[in-house]
Amino acid sequence: MLFPTTIVGSFPQPEWLIDRAKLAGRFPPRVRAKELWRIPEPYLQQAWEDATLIAIRAQEDAGLDIITDGEIRRESYSNRFATALEGVDLDNPGTALDRSGHPNPVPRIAGKIRRKHAVEVEDVLFLKRHTKRQVKITVPGPFTMSCQAQNDFYKTDEEAAMDYAVAVNAEIKDLFAAGADVVQIDEPYMQARPEKARQYGLKALNAALEGITGTTAVHICFGYAAVIHERPSGYSFLGELRGCGCKQVSIETAQSHLDCSVLAQLDDKQIMVGCIDLSDMKVETPEVVADRIRRALPYVNKERVILAPDCGMKYLPREVAVGKLEAMVAAAKLLRAEHGAA
16 A cells, blocks of 8 residues: 555553553653552553553544554553563662653663563454554564663673563564564664664664564654654664664654655665654644655655654544544545555
């Protein structure tokens, strides 16, 4: 299909499920933040499933081609997986600087990082049972998790990142075996820490992708619009992903007004072009969204373009998120008509 549509990963969680004011009033959790959930523990699993069904139906009703579980069961994109690994002391967290420059509680690495069990396989199986469309699931990347941790065990942060990569690699293989059509690795800290990303981040990412034959994506962004308000006009780490084993790269262009000429460096990848501005509560018109895609087309063949929001949508009001997705789907239809596709 020409100009397929998807979300980056997260969809707004219902107010009855999570305290959205508390969630928005703090930095994204790196350790567990169970106090955010409104539902008592005995009923939480059922509540997650019910809310995930809402997210699936909302994406289908908006017309998306590739569906996620909305990351409904997560307090943040990374903490659910990162805190499920062996080697992390959950009772005595550490501290690290968030990409905003503020200290944040993080997992403290006290032993060798190992994956004890599959973390998200049940999420994929649930998703597959409840939609006939293609499905995508997201996992945090090894470099980003190493940046969001206090390393009290390894001699170097690179060693930690490489063991995170082994854990991510095992998870990705299980996710594809469970039926995922796309697995996306979230690596926003490659933009936030570009020098370290060049030193060993790409190496760790490629290790996480070793032996993977399914469709993989890497998401790299400037941070949640609700948390990081200032945007640079260009990426400090992007062209380097040409050396990555992934098949898709997810970038943001809408809020940052990105100079899309940089995308010419990624001529071997499909590009998830972020075309929905998550800092603006107004719903874009389809023509505005289509224009954002048109800015990329001189540098990316139309066959390699996927429409998506800039980043995860979890901080938006649901009605705003739905309106923006409907506009994005309508924009894809405009673009297909322009380019002679049904």
